[in-house]
Amino acid sequence: MSEVIKIRKGLNIPLAGKAEKVFGQTHLPGLFAIKPTDFHGLTPKMVVKADDLVQIGSVLFHDKFRPEIKFVSPVSGVVKDIVRGERRIIQEVIIENNGKDEYVDFGAQTFASLNREVVIQKMLETGAWPYLRQRPYNILANPEVTPKAIFISGFDTSPLAIDIEFALAGQEDAFKAGIEVLKFLAPEVHLGLEKNSASKAYSGLSGVKIHHFSGPHPAGNVGIQIHHTTPINKGERVWTVQPQDVVSIGNIFLTGKHDFTRVVAVAGSEVKKPLYYRSRLGSSVSELLKDNLKEGSLRIISGNVLTGDQIPDDGYLGFFHNLITVIPEGDEYEFLGWALPGFGKFSHSRTFFSWLRKDKKEYKLNANKHGSVRAIVVSGEYEKVLPMDILFEFLIKAIMSDDVDKMEQLGIYEIVEEDIALCEYADTSKQELQSILRGGIELMIKELG
Amino acid sequence: MKALRKLLDNIKPHVSKGGRFEKLHSTFDAFETLLFVPNHTNKNGVHVRDYADMKRTMIIVVMALVPTLLFGIWNTGYQHFLALGESAPFWDVFLHGLVRVLPLIVVSYVTGLSIEFAVAQIRGHEVNEGFLVSGMLIPLILPVDVPLWMVVLATAFAVILGKEIFGGTGMNIWNPALLARAFLFFAYPAQMSGDLVWISGLNEMGAQIADGFSGATALGAAVLGDTDKYTLIDSFLGFLPGSIGETSTLAILLGAVVLIFTGVGNWKIMLSVFVGGFLMGWVFNVFGTESTNGLMHISAIQHLTLGGFAFGAVFMATDPVSATRTERGKWIYGFLIGVFAILIRVFNPAYPEGMMLAILLLNTFAPLIDYFVVDRNIKRRLKRSVVKA
Numbered sequence: 001m002s003e004v005i006k007i008r009k010g011l012n013i014p015l016a017g018k019a020e021k022v023f024g025q026t027h028l029p030g031l032f033a034i035k036p037t038d039f040h041g042l043t044p045k046m047v048v049k050a051d052d053l054v055q056i057g058s059v060l061f062h063d064k065f066r067p068e069i070k071f072v073s074p075v076s077g078v079v080k081d082i083v084r085g086e087r088r089i090i091q092e093v094i095i096e097n098n099g100k101d102e103y104v105d106f107g108a109q110t111f112a113s114l115n116r117e118v119v120i121q122k123m124l125e126t127g128a129w130p131y132l133r134q135r136p137y138n139i140l141a142n143p144e145v146t147p148k149a150i151f152i153s154g155f156d157t158s159p160l161a162i163d164i165e166f167a168l169a170g171q172e173d174a175f176k177a178g179i180e181v182l183k184f185l186a187p188e189v190h191l192g193l194e195k196n197s198a199s200k201a202y203s204g205l206s207g208v209k210i211h212h213f214s215g216p217h218p219a220g221n222v223g224i225q226i227h228h229t230t231p232i233n234k235g236e237r238v239w240t241v242q243p244q245d246v247v248s249i250g251n252i253f254l255t256g257k258h259d260f261t262r263v264v265a266v267a268g269s270e271v272k273k274p275l276y277y278r279s280r281l282g283s284s285v286s287e288l289l290k291d292n293l294k295e296g297s298l299r300i301i302s303g304n305v306l307t308g309d310q311i312p313d314d315g316y317l318g319f320f321h322n323l324i325t326v327i328p329e330g331d332e333y334e335f336l337g338w339a340l341p342g343f344g345k346f347s348h349s350r351t352f353f354s355w356l357r358k359d360k361k362e363y364k365l366n367a368n369k370h371g372s373v374r375a376i377v378v379s380g381e382y383e384k385v386l387p388m389d390i391l392f393e394f395l396i397k398a399i400m401s402d403d404v405d406k407m408e409q410l411g412i413y414e415i416v417e418e419d420i421a422l423c424e425y426a427d428t429s430k431q432e433l434q435s436i437l438r439g440g441i442e443l444m445i446k447e448l449g
Numbered sequence: 450m451k452a453l454r455k456l457l458d459n460i461k462p463h464v465s466k467g468g469r470f471e472k473l474h475s476t477f478d479a480f481e482t483l484l485f486v487p488n489h490t491n492k493n494g495v496h497v498r499d500y501a502d503m504k505r506t507m508i509i510v511v512m513a514l515v516p517t518l519l520f521g522i523w524n525t526g527y528q529h530f531l532a533l534g535e536s537a538p539f540w541d542v543f544l545h546g547l548v549r550v551l552p553l554i555v556v557s558y559v560t561g562l563s564i565e566f567a568v569a570q571i572r573g574h575e576v577n578e579g580f581l582v583s584g585m586l587i588p589l590i591l592p593v594d595v596p597l598w599m600v601v602l603a604t605a606f607a608v609i610l611g612k613e614i615f616g617g618t619g620m621n622i623w624n625p626a627l628l629a630r631a632f633l634f635f636a637y638p639a640q641m642s643g644d645l646v647w648i649s650g651l652n653e654m655g656a657q658i659a660d661g662f663s664g665a666t667a668l669g670a671a672v673l674g675d676t677d678k679y680t681l682i683d684s685f686l687g688f689l690p691g692s693i694g695e696t697s698t699l700a701i702l703l704g705a706v707v708l709i710f711t712g713v714g715n716w717k718i719m720l721s722v723f724v725g726g727f728l729m730g731w732v733f734n735v736f737g738t739e740s741t742n743g744l745m746h747i748s749a750i751q752h753l754t755l756g757g758f759a760f761g762a763v764f765m766a767t768d769p770v771s772a773t774r775t776e777r778g779k780w781i782y783g784f785l786i787g788v789f790a791i792l793i794r795v796f797n798p799a800y801p802e803g804m805m806l807a808i809l810l811l812n813t814f815a816p817l818i819d820y821f822v823v824d825r826n827i828k829r830r831l832k833r834s835v836v837k838a
Contacts, residue, residue, distance in 0.1 A: 013497065305495065306495050327496065333488050334486040335484065336485075338502060338504040339504075339508055349501045351501045351506065367496050369487070370500045372487060375577075375620060377618060378506060379775075380776060410823075421494070425495050426499050
């Protein structure tokens with residue numbers, strides 16, 4: 001038992017529409033897609049083309065510069081379409097589900113026979129490698145590198161996030177097997193847990209460093225947890241994995257089959273019945289949203305409101321997402337909105353009178369910008385919601401001026417978009433901070449490799 | 450509302466790209482966003498943003514200035530009638546003040562906003578909200594009898610040379626309102642200092658001035674040895690002559706409460722300014738007992754209520770753009786402002802006001818203070834990786 005690390009800075013945004021911890025009934029949709037755009041650092045090279053038959057585990061595409069990193073199909077059926085966007089970037093590889101769940105059998109493996117090379121080989125071949133994301137930069141993990149640690153955050157504090165311990169119920173054995181596999185990949189495996197974690201999946205793990213955290217979002221972000229326990233210095237690498245992905249990894253070695261089942265939630269103020277569902281990675285959201293949405297102009301998000309991607313109502317769940325959030329679009333004008341008292345307007349500052357409403361616990365927030373883009377004026381805003389020893393305003397200015405040296409000195413190795421999403425939420429100057437940060441990261445990769 | 454929205458929607462195509470009046474786009478946009486929060490939604494990144502934006506931040510500051518404005522208007526009338534030795538009913542007093550102060554505010558806003566609109570139009574940018582606050586601050590730091598044409602000049606100087614040439618709101622080095630004041634201080638010193646300018650109409654009163662009445666401010670009197678002209682209570686509550694908004698420490702503190710509570714004004718800067726000023730005043734009290742300089746004998750606590758000290762601490766030093774940006778830096782910045790303000794005030798009997806100069810000085814050094822705080826952050830990170838190796 002380690003002591004509890006108290007995260008003081010941050011903010012829990014009280015969104016309405018949290019999913020009830022009950023599983024809803026659904027059946028798998030007809031269409032699935034893997035989106036190459038979900039993976040930073042990937043240049044996809046297609047292996048299949050339209051009308052090819054695939055099984056669960058068949059390779060769809062691989063990384064052009066590292067062909068051993070493969071991306072496989074989550075369902076069996078037929079490749080329906082390869083959707084390209086501007087500059088011919090592949091946006092979606094769409095597969096039509098034949099409902100038969102035919103798996104590629106990669107062969108189960110006893111743990112006695114495992115070593116690092118065998119584990120890496122198997123994960124690459126089965127399409128499980130993309131579950132590993134590498135810090136700095138949150139890019140595809142490099143199989144030729146040994147990271148200093150693997151870090152898993154066992155809980156999610158983002159707005160309306162699923163309860164991961166609830167999602168893992170019944171899959172404890174596969175989770176533990178996954179952890180055993182991961183131990184081969186790095187000298188240390190760390191697990192960040194909530195203060196009062198009670199999950200059976202997380203107890204009794206040997207050889208794993210456990211840390212307990214308390215505090216508001218982003219306490220559940222793996223980047224924040226790494227910063228407070230084993231911060232990333234220049235030249236170091238840390239690989240991160242999500243808990244449900246650890247279950248998939250465990251199942252690959254236990255059963256020889258890559259199972260893409262995921263527990264997801266549909267939540268948000270515009271969802272009629274926010275519930276949990278058993279779905280599959282890459283699923284189209286059409287079945288989950290059918291007859292479940294309120295009227296009006298809506299924003300459907302794969303992921304959470306801070307870091308997710310906007311999708312149409314027949315879009316696809318992202319590779320790393322286990323939540324669909326639906327909120328009002330908010331594309332309306334508001335007469336004198338900035339001058340009114342705003343009793344119903346939640347704000348992290350107290351510039352609106354919503355702080356008087358002690359009774360109101362949740363708010364319906366929309367996607368309106370609530371202002372226009374301005375130069376950075378107010379100081380100290382970012383620091384209030386970023387629990388890291390990083391002067392983010394100076395880092396963002398270094399990025400804006402393409403100052404690679406300063407970016408490195410100010411901590412760009414330790415920070416990715418999800419860690420500063422709250423800064424972007426709170427920013428009175430309405431800057432696109434996450435986008436600017438990714439631009440800075442890409443410049444770093446280009447200049448320094 | 451609907452009719453207004455319709456009207457704006459009808460005008461919009463004419464002021465947008467391709468329309469006949471596309472050159473007036475910034476002007477139209479400024480009025481449109483004043484009336485309606487735009488319907489723009491978040492595109493890239495977070496899907497939900499906080500309701501607070503620049504306009505909200507600025508309007509909170511203007512709200513915080515209301516107590517000082519209202520008291521300043523009343524006090525203008527009060528000092529006027531005091532000088533005449535007459536007593537007048539409340540509304541007469543207030544009305545007198547209003548008639549003298551309102552033109553200053555109007556002139557300040559009209560000058561500043563016209564320039565801002567013009568510059569925004571020329572650049573093709575949106576009009577920024579920065580001047581909503583500066584426009585209110587400028588009159589409040591001037592003596593009430595200042596000629597209107599001087600206000601125009603000073604405001605134009607501050608907006609053009611103090612802000613726009615650097616890139617507009619968010620880019621200025623110095624506090625624009627203080628630049629306006631400094632401009633007048635150095636260009637027209639006779640109208641900015643002395644015994645006659647602080648009280649409305651005193652210049653013209655001549656023989657009507659009540660017996661024994663002097664228009665000197667507390668600081669001006671202290672130079673001549675009279676350190677007890679106004680009691681601590683008087684100077685705290687504000688019943689003394691001075692620039693329009695600076696006299697009532699109480700009203701200023703009310704504004705400070707609003708700013709701190711809403712998170713718009715930084716309490717660290719305010720507190721450290723007061724601490725620095727108090728310490729310096731105390732040093733003079735202790736070491737200056739033999740001095741003939743009357744200003745050294747003003748009690749440290751009273752220093753905080755005199756002149757532009759409190760107003761500068763709460764409304765000027767806290768301007769986020771010209772202050773230090775790091776939290777650590779704010780303590781140093783504020784403390785030095787307090788120290789220098791009292792230092793300049795005491796050693797400058799010809800014009801015993803140091804707050805404006807102290808803030809402008811520290812505005813210049815703010816980036817340097819930040820540099821050292823950032824450097825420490827960088828060194829901490831480097832040390833961590835060296836230790837690892």
